[in-house]
Amino acid sequence: MNVTSTTERQTKYCQSIEETLHFLGHATNAELLNNLQLTYPDLSATTVHRATARLASRGKIAIAPTDNSGSMRYDANIKPHDHFQCSVCGRLHDTDIKDKIIPILESTIDGCSISGQLLVTGACKKCTKGYKK
Ligand SMILES: [Zn+2]
Numbered sequence: 615m616n617v618t619s620t621t622e623r624q625t626k627y628c629q630s631i632e633e634t635l636h637f638l639g640h641a642t643n644a645e646l647l648n649n650l651q652l653t654y655p656d657l658s659a660t661t662v663h664r665a666t667a668r669l670a671s672r673g674k675i676a677i678a679p680t681d682n683s684g685s686m687r688y689d690a691n692i693k694p695h696d697h698f699q700c701s702v703c704g705r706l707h708d709t710d711i712k713d714k715i716i717p718i719l720e721s722t723i724d725g726c727s728i729s730g731q732l733l734v735t736g737a738c739k740k741c742t743k744g745y746k747k
Pocket residue numbers: 700701702703704705737738739740741
């Protein structure tokens with residue numbers, strides 16, 4: 615029986631998952647699994663699920679808006695930021711529109727104070743290409 619090797623393997627997976635998320639920017643557990651299985655063919659969905667939950671609870675990664683099918687998605691960028699999500703391909707882009715948008719919203723909606731992250735949706739550059747004149 616070797617307890618240490620199991621822990622070491624978990625730590626290795628945790629690091630790889632974190633690195634893969636940094637590479638992808640935003641990803642669901644399924645996307646992380648698909649990516650990591652190229653390196654670790656016997657990596658299970660449960661391991662990825664547990665590792666991302668643990669990384670998120672430690673504040674190493676953040677929770678991003680869900681993808682177009684409603685799957686939970688993680689964010690490598692742990693600083694508060696806004697998102698643009700493409701409704702066509704589902705890609706998520708980091709953006710910082712809060713400083714520009716909030717004063718407009720607050721002056722329009724009388725007396726309100728807006729906080730939290732903004733999520734703007736539409737079609738990304740790639741997806742609008744060809745549809746525009
Ligand atoms: Zn798109």
